[in-house]
Amino acid sequence: xxxxxxxxxxxxxxxxxxxxxxxxxxxxxxxxxxxxxxxxxxxxxxxxxxxxxxxxxxxxxxxxxxxxxxxxxxxxxxxxxxxxxxxxxxxxxxxxxxxxxxxxxxxxxxxxxxxxxxxxxxxxxxxxxxxxxxxxxxxxxxxxxxxxxxxxxxxxxxxxxxxxxxxxxxxxxxxxxxxxxxxxxxx
Amino acid sequence: xxxxxxxxxxxxxxxxxxxxxxxxxxxxxxxxxxxxxxxxxxxxxxxxxxxxxxxxxxxxxxxxxxxxxxxxxxxxxxxxxxxxxxxxxxxxxxxxxxxxxxxxxxxxxxxxxxxxxxxxxxxxxxxxxxxxxxxxxxxxxxxxxxxxxxxxxxxxxxxxxxxxxxxxxxxxxxxxxxxxxxxxxxxxxxxxxxxxxxxxxxxxxxxxxxxxxxxxxxxxxxxxxxxxxxxxxxxxxxxxxxxxxxxxxxxxxxxx
Numbered sequence: 001x002x003x004x005x006x007x008x009x010x011x012x013x014x015x016x017x018x019x020x021x022x023x024x025x026x027x028x029x030x031x032x033x034x035x036x037x038x039x040x041x042x043x044x045x046x047x048x049x050x051x052x053x054x055x056x057x058x059x060x061x062x063x064x065x066x067x068x069x070x071x072x073x074x075x076x077x078x079x080x081x082x083x084x085x086x087x088x089x090x091x092x093x094x095x096x097x098x099x100x101x102x103x104x105x106x107x108x109x110x111x112x113x114x115x116x117x118x119x120x121x122x123x124x125x126x127x128x129x130x131x132x133x134x135x136x137x138x139x140x141x142x143x144x145x146x147x148x149x150x151x152x153x154x155x156x157x158x159x160x161x162x163x164x165x166x167x168x169x170x171x172x173x174x175x176x177x178x179x180x181x182x183x184x185x186x187x
Numbered sequence: 188x189x190x191x192x193x194x195x196x197x198x199x200x201x202x203x204x205x206x207x208x209x210x211x212x213x214x215x216x217x218x219x220x221x222x223x224x225x226x227x228x229x230x231x232x233x234x235x236x237x238x239x240x241x242x243x244x245x246x247x248x249x250x251x252x253x254x255x256x257x258x259x260x261x262x263x264x265x266x267x268x269x270x271x272x273x274x275x276x277x278x279x280x281x282x283x284x285x286x287x288x289x290x291x292x293x294x295x296x297x298x299x300x301x302x303x304x305x306x307x308x309x310x311x312x313x314x315x316x317x318x319x320x321x322x323x324x325x326x327x328x329x330x331x332x333x334x335x336x337x338x339x340x341x342x343x344x345x346x347x348x349x350x351x352x353x354x355x356x357x358x359x360x361x362x363x364x365x366x367x368x369x370x371x372x373x374x375x376x377x378x379x380x381x382x383x384x385x386x387x388x389x390x391x392x393x394x395x396x397x398x399x400x401x402x403x404x405x406x407x408x409x410x411x412x413x414x415x416x417x418x419x420x421x422x423x424x425x426x427x428x429x430x431x432x433x434x435x436x437x438x439x440x441x442x443x
Contacts, residue, residue, distance in 0.1 A: 017265065021258055028257060032250045037243075042251050043393075049250070053261045054268070125242045147205055148237075149246060154207050173201040180236035 005069035012060035024053055027070065030150065031077045037149040038081035038141075040130045048084055052077045074150065075160045078142060125183075132182030140175035143168050200226050204233035256379045263380060267327065328388045331381075335389050335396070336441035338377055342399045343434045345370050345406070346425055355412035362418055365411035371403040378403075395437045398428050 003011075003022065011019035028049055035048035055076050063072060133141055142161055146152045152160065158168045199216040202208050208216055220226045250257065345367060352362035378400055389396075405421050425431065 017262065020261060021254075024258055024261070025254060028250060028254065033245060033248055036245045036248055040245070042248075043397075046250060046252055046257070050257065050260050050264060054264045057261075057265060058268070123244070125239055126244050129240055129243045129245075147207060148240060153209075154202075169198060169202060172205065172207065173198040176201045176205060176233060176237070179240060180233055183236045183239050 006065070009056070009060050009063050009069055012057050013063065017057065020053060020057060023056070023069075027073050028053075031073060034074065034077050034145065034150055035081045037133070037145045038078075038085055040126075040133075044084060045081075048077065048080050051080050055080070071152075071156060071160050074146070074152075078146070078160065082138065082142070128183055129179075132179050135182060136175055136178055139163075139167075140171045140178070143171045144175040144179065147172060196220075196223070196226060197229070200230050201233060204230055204237055252379050256376065259380055331388045332441045332443075334381055335392055336438045338374065338381060339392070339395065339399065339434050339438045339441070342374055342403060343431060343438070345374065346402065346431060346434075349406060349418065350422055350425075352413075352415075352418055358412045360415065361412040362415055363411065364406070364409050364413045364418065368407050368409050368411065371407035375400065375403050375407060389441065392437050392441060395430075395433045398430055399434065402428075402430065 003019075005023065005026070008019040008023045012023070031052055032045055032049050035052075036042065036045035039045050039048065052073060056073060063069075133144070136144065139161075143157055143163075146157045146160060147154075154165060154168050154172075157163075157172075158165045161168070163171075196216070196219050199208065199212070200220060203213060203216040203220065220230050252260075349364065349367050352364060352367075355361040355363040378396070402421060402425055405424070409417060409421075
C-alpha cells in the first residue's frame, strides 16, 4: 500500500533513507519548477531541490506533525531559493555567459517538441518573465510565484510565507499589475 | 461610480484575473466587473498578460536529471554531511599531510562509508575531538574543487580523442565513435553526481562546466558509426568556444 507523506516523513525522522525515494518521486517536479521560476537556471534549481530533500531528511525529526508535508517542503524550497537568489545575484552579474549558452539553457527549459514559432515565443516570454520577476520586490515575487507556478490557494500562500491573508492579497495585486506592465507589448 | 469606491474593487479584479477568488467573493467581483466598463477592460488586460505569462516554459519544465540520479545526489550530500560530522581520531588525522587528508575525505564521500569511521590502528588511546566547522568547510571545498578538476581533465582527454577519430569498419565514410559516446555518457552521469558545483567554491568554473556539458551531450548523442560532418561540427564548436584552452586554465586554477 502506498504510504502517505506523513508516514514517509516519520520514517525519515527515524533515519530511514529509503523513504526519500517515494517522497522525492511525489514532489521533486513541482519543487523543481518552483525553484526554477525563482532562479531561472536549471543547474541551480536542481541543486535547490537536492538541498530541500537534504534538509527534509535532516529536519524530519523536528517536523510539526500537525502541518501538511507539501507546504512544509514548499516553504523550505522557497526559503532556499530566496537565499540562493540573493547569493547568486553578485555572481550572475560577474559572469558573462556565451550567447549560445542562454539558448542552450532555454532549450532545456522547454518540454516536448514545440513548433519553432512557439519555441521562439516561449524563449522570449521566458526572458521577459525572468526580467519582470527580477523587478518585483521579494514579497511580491514570492506570492506571485506560488500562485502562478504552484497554483496555491491564497490561504496556503499565507501559511507557507507566514503572512496575513490581507498581505498576500495586496502583494499579489501589486505583483500582477507590475507583471502586466512589464509584459506589455509582447505578442 | 465614485473613484474611491471603485478603487476598492481593483484588488479583487486582480485576484479574479488570477483565478484566486472562490465562491461568493468571486461572484461579487464578477458582478461588479459586469457593471463597470473600466474594470472589465482592466480584467481583460490582466488576463491577457497572465495568458502570456502562462507560456513561460518553466511551468512545464522537467528536471534535467532523472529521479535515480537526483536521489543519488541527495544521498551523496547526506553521506558527505554524515562523514563530516562524526568525531574523528584527531591525533591520527593531524599526522596526515593536507593532500592525503583531502584525498581521504574524497574517498569517504565517494565510497559512502558508514557514519562512523573505522578505528585507526595507532595502539594509543585516541582523543575524540569534534572537527571545527570551518575546517570541515575547507575540506569540503578542497574535495569539490578536486572532483571538478578531475572531471574536466577527463572531459579534455575525451575531446582530444574525438578530434582524431578512427574509420568505422562497418560503414564507409563514417567514423567510429562508439567508445567516445559511451565515455561521454559516463562523464555526464559523473557531472550529475558532482556535488556543490553551483556553490561559490567553483563559481568560476561554471561557464566551462556548462560548455563541456553541452559538447559531451552532442558526443553522447552520436551513433557508434557517425558521419564525419557531425563530428566536424562538434570539433568546430569546441574550437569556437576555445574549450580545450579554457579547460586547461580552469583545471590549473582548481588544482591551485
